[in-house]
Amino acid sequence: xxxxxxxxxxxxxxxxxxxxxxxxxxxxxxxxxxxxxxxxxxxxxxxxxxxxxxxxxxxxxxxxxxxxxxxxxxxxxxxxxxxxxxxxxxxxxxxxxxxxxxxxxxxxxxxxxxxxxxxxxxxxxxxxxxxxxxxxxxxxxxxxxxxxxxxxxxxxxx
Amino acid sequence: xxxxxxxxxxxxxxxxxxxxxxxxxxxxxxxxxxxxxxxxxxxxxxxxxxxxxxxxxxxxxxxxxxxxxxxxxxxxxxxxxxxxxxxxxxxxxxxxxxxxxxxxxxxxxxxxxxxxxxxxxxxxxxxxxxxxxxxxxxxxxxxxxxxxxxxxxxxxxxxxxxxxxxxxxxxxxxxxxxxxxxxxxxxxxxxxxxxxxxxxxxxxxxxxxxxxxxxxxxxxxxxxxxxxxxxxxxxxxxxxxxxxxxxxxxxxxxxxxxxxxxxxxxxxxxxxxxxxxxxxxxxxxxxxxxxxxxxxxxxxxxxxxxxxxxxxxxxxxxxxxxxxxxxxxxxxxxxxxxxxxxxxxxxxxxxxxxxxxxxxxxxxxxxxxxx
Numbered sequence: 001x002x003x004x005x006x007x008x009x010x011x012x013x014x015x016x017x018x019x020x021x022x023x024x025x026x027x028x029x030x031x032x033x034x035x036x037x038x039x040x041x042x043x044x045x046x047x048x049x050x051x052x053x054x055x056x057x058x059x060x061x062x063x064x065x066x067x068x069x070x071x072x073x074x075x076x077x078x079x080x081x082x083x084x085x086x087x088x089x090x091x092x093x094x095x096x097x098x099x100x101x102x103x104x105x106x107x108x109x110x111x112x113x114x115x116x117x118x119x120x121x122x123x124x125x126x127x128x129x130x131x132x133x134x135x136x137x138x139x140x141x142x143x144x145x146x147x148x149x150x151x152x153x154x155x156x157x158x
Numbered sequence: 159x160x161x162x163x164x165x166x167x168x169x170x171x172x173x174x175x176x177x178x179x180x181x182x183x184x185x186x187x188x189x190x191x192x193x194x195x196x197x198x199x200x201x202x203x204x205x206x207x208x209x210x211x212x213x214x215x216x217x218x219x220x221x222x223x224x225x226x227x228x229x230x231x232x233x234x235x236x237x238x239x240x241x242x243x244x245x246x247x248x249x250x251x252x253x254x255x256x257x258x259x260x261x262x263x264x265x266x267x268x269x270x271x272x273x274x275x276x277x278x279x280x281x282x283x284x285x286x287x288x289x290x291x292x293x294x295x296x297x298x299x300x301x302x303x304x305x306x307x308x309x310x311x312x313x314x315x316x317x318x319x320x321x322x323x324x325x326x327x328x329x330x331x332x333x334x335x336x337x338x339x340x341x342x343x344x345x346x347x348x349x350x351x352x353x354x355x356x357x358x359x360x361x362x363x364x365x366x367x368x369x370x371x372x373x374x375x376x377x378x379x380x381x382x383x384x385x386x387x388x389x390x391x392x393x394x395x396x397x398x399x400x401x402x403x404x405x406x407x408x409x410x411x412x413x414x415x416x417x418x419x420x421x422x423x424x425x426x427x428x429x430x431x432x433x434x435x436x437x438x439x440x441x442x443x444x445x446x447x448x449x450x451x452x453x454x455x456x457x458x459x460x461x462x463x464x465x466x467x468x469x470x471x472x473x474x475x476x477x478x479x480x481x482x483x484x485x486x487x488x489x490x491x492x493x494x495x496x497x498x499x500x501x502x503x504x505x506x507x508x509x510x511x512x513x514x515x516x517x518x519x520x521x522x523x524x525x526x527x528x529x
Contacts, residue, residue: 105378
């Protein structure tokens with residue numbers, strides 16, 4: 001079982017300049033990664049015998065008003081450690097490579113972030129409407145400036 | 159009737175199953191591409207119950223979020239409260255009194271039993287056995303009564319709060335809870351007598367809907383579904399929260415990962431939960447049931463992902479605080495979401511009747527998928 005420091009050391013040494021350790025409160029094992037290196041990082045996490053991080057808890061987006069942060073929570077069932085991975089993409093027209101060919105569970109997680117935040121997951125096979133109605137045309141509702149409090153959608157009656 | 163040639167049999171067609179269908183447990187729509195009786199491809203469509211809980215949470219104070227989160231996973235509302243409260247308490251470093259921790263564990267484990275009873279009932283109903291459903295609801299009713307006398311509610315409790323629980327248990331609670339714990343283990347024997355070795359039940363569940371270890375892990379299955387595939391992973395033991403490290407309990411696992419294994423794992427889990435409740439009732443200390451919180455609760459800037467072992471697997475809550483009274487972002491993760499995603503991976507080659515059995519054994523709750 002790799003501990004907090006050795007995971008961070010391993011990753012920052014393996015990906016110099018691309019992965020850096022993050023200080024979060026309350027303390028947790030976290031790294032930030034350049035969006036362009038996400039596939040590289042996940043391939044390493046899954047294949048490395050010391051880490052074996054192939055269990056993806058979830059992927060989530062956060063609208064930080066000037067950019068969108070994408071957060072991956074990945075853990076290893078064997079070594080029982082967990083890692084938070086953060087990356088930044090543009091708020092409008094943000095793009096990041098899909099990781100669903102490495103971890104299939106990412107498929108729906110990415111689809112959700114795509115729909116609610118408008119982040120494009122390159123090479124994702126199935127970016128279709130997901131939680132929202134098929135004919136949704138009101139933008140990406142999880143963005144902070146999207147205010148749904150006066151939003152009432154009436155069904156069409158014929 | 160005309161005799162059909164083999165080529166006519168092999169013509170593929172599409173069947174729409176749901177959103178309103180008795181065995182989709184809520185509103186899930188499955189588009190099935192069929193070849194005769196066999197499924198070629200299954201495509202789930204979700205979102206019919208999307209209530210934008212995550213978005214609404216951004217406009218509510220932390221205390222106001224809790225009753226809303228009861229609607230996230232309503233079969234085990236206690237767990238959806240606990241995961242949010244746990245994340246908030248870690249953010250704000252709130253100390254929880256001993257008695258409150260015990261009360262939480264008692265409620266959570268009772269709720270797990272209630273949820274597994276619902277599973278057992280509806281699962282056997284889907285397979286055509288009606289009796290277990292009636293038995294299961296009878297026992298579940300007793301748990302609901304215990305919840306009602308404590309929190310005033312039978313389904314959406316709003317009981318677990320930041321810093322403790324909302325109310326102490328009433329006087330009648332302990333004797334009734336003990337009575338339940340003592341009789342319940344024999345009730346489980348009754349359910350097993352009807353189902354476990356029943357030839358029809360075995361024919362419908364053995365080697366049906368096999369989920370291999372690799373698929374289970376890759377698709378982030380969790381809880382009983384993961385354990386039935388032979389992975390011994392339980393967050394109560396492997397990423398301990400609350401006071402679960404004080405109780406002795408086994409983690410039942412399956413071997414094949416078929417429908418029968420998932421049934422068996424849940425039945426064993428009910429026994430284990432029952433034992434945890436028994437230990438918690440024995441150890442229950444006196445004292446405060448909540449800490450005094452400030453009138454205006456503002457956790458410091460930070461973020462936290464808390465995860466707990468729910469009846470449906472890993473339930474996670476990621477809270478980001480900007481230091482104000484309302485969370486900046488709340489992300490909810492439910493086990494059902496990943497289990498629904500499993501369907502396209504395991505359905506090809508199955509018959510519809512087997513898909514019904516398999517889907518029931520995944521114990522998916524659609525409000526948890528759609529949020």
